[in-house]
């Protein structure tokens with residue numbers, strides 16, 4: 001339009017780096033990060049991040065280079081979320097549960113120039129470096145993050161985190177993104193269904209999703225956030241950057257347990273936490289000796305796996321305010337939110353939990369989430385019955401998969417991001433996940449949502465954790481097989497569990513077999529169903545005549 005010009009006065013590439021710049025001014029003397037007896041203010045955090053950026057530049061890190069980190073939720077991990085992009089580089093946070101073989105594979109893939117490692121994970125990285133050396137891959141410069149009482153234990157370590165910071169100047173000119181689509185981070189997926197894929201986040205997407213996470217977590221200024229979500233997972237659902245925007249306090253913890261959660265909440269007057277349903281399950285099943293009364297309102301954002309209504313119900317009983325979000329690494333973590341409506345407040349608690357276990361609607365930074373037939377690309381009717389694939393469109397969808405243009409094109413085919421998740425849409429527009437396409441069970445031509453069967457299993461008083469997979473069957477194709485971990489001190493037979501399910505589900509959906517054991521999980525709280533599927537396969541088919549009794 002005549003009179004309109006785009007210039008630096010009115011058009012600046014969006015980047016979450018600006019949140020820290022502002023926090024140092026507005027909240028300069030407020031506490032930014034707490035870790036045991038260590039605490040920093042926002043002014044100090046900004047200075048430390050500038051030193052970090054300056055040190056990286058001194059090591060030859062340039063725009064577009066990758067800097068990797070393997071560390072739990074400690075202050076250095078938080079600082080890297082700003083220091084690395086300030087140097088114009090791309091942060092690659094690796095999963096702390098990976099072994100040396102996986103770390104070496106990902107380091108080779110991402111070609112990190114510099115790597116930061118926590119002292120407890122040094123052995124894993126040493127193993128990875130050995131494997132890389134065998135392949136004659138250039139090793140990254142290794143920075144060791146130790147704690148005051150620990151000494152440097154390896155010749156592979158080039159320097160210490162604190163000395164790197166202290167010898168660098170805080171006078172550093174930030175390398176702001178030239179284009180807001182420039183990458184800020186590289187996040188490998190959880191590897192639940194296949195080998196992890198390298199998801200590229202942009203400054204723009206990170207900026208938008210950070211602001212959205214503030215909104216959907218109901219975060220006012222100066223929140224106190226307990227880091228129970230791994231920062232390596234989707235950059236802590238983008239809350240690493242979001243906390244700076246609100247001048248919040250980051251309570252860093254190395255390990256997560258119910259006792260640590262309750263103690264930290266009461267010590268630091270925590271206002272917000274987040275976690276996969278496994279974390280919620282840990283809270284609701286905590287022994288009385290570990291539980292403490294909540295000092296005030298505590299908002300909990302859950303996601304990463306389907307939260308069973310029973311667990312949501314018990315969390316509310318304990319006084320937590322739970323928000324339920326769903327998304328993927330490819331959508332910067334949260335993509336939808338089960339936006340709560342006041343008219344639901346007066347419903348019985350169990351109905352509220354059932355409503356809240358739905359995945360909801362797209363958040364404000366996305367354009368749309370739809371449930372489509374993946375072949376015709378037609379939207380499914382909002383009948384809560386017709387299953388389709390969840391598809392996203394909008395500004396908080398990844399740039400693509402690093403070094404895998406074919407996978408990127410496949411994921412975006414048809415102009416939508418295809419999630420690989422199956423869901424239905426309810427009449428009120430809210431979506432509800434039924435399964436991952438790789439997990440759904442097809443028995444005698446009927447689709448069985450493993451999420452629905454697991455919800456019933458979770459409502460059994462003796463069940464602590466449950467997962468259902470398809471077991472190959474000569475007659476039915478597949479039958480549901482449940483893997484169950486019982487609560488400590490509880491006792492229950494397979495027949496009792498099967499009867500419990502049959503009383504609450506159509507017979508074909510009820511498990512035909514129950515195996516009692518610990519469930520294998522990823523560090524992002526997802527049950528590794530491919531391992532269970534292998535076990536179910538090894539069990540062989542049920543007898544044909546018993547199958548026909550269904």
Ligand SMILES: Nc1ncnc2c1ncn2[C@@H]1O[C@H](COP(=O)(O)OP(=O)(O)OP(=O)(O)O)[C@@H](O)[C@H]1O
Pocket residue numbers: 189190191192193194195196197302303304305306307324325326327328329330359419420421433435436524526
């Ligand atoms: N609220 C939720 N309810 C149900 N499932 C969820 C929820 N949030 C996330 N998920 C599941 O987690 C998946 C996203 O996980 P993530 O991006 O961490 O990697 P992954 O898909 O597990 O790993 P990979 O793609 O390597 O197998 C979603 O596709 C969905 O299946």
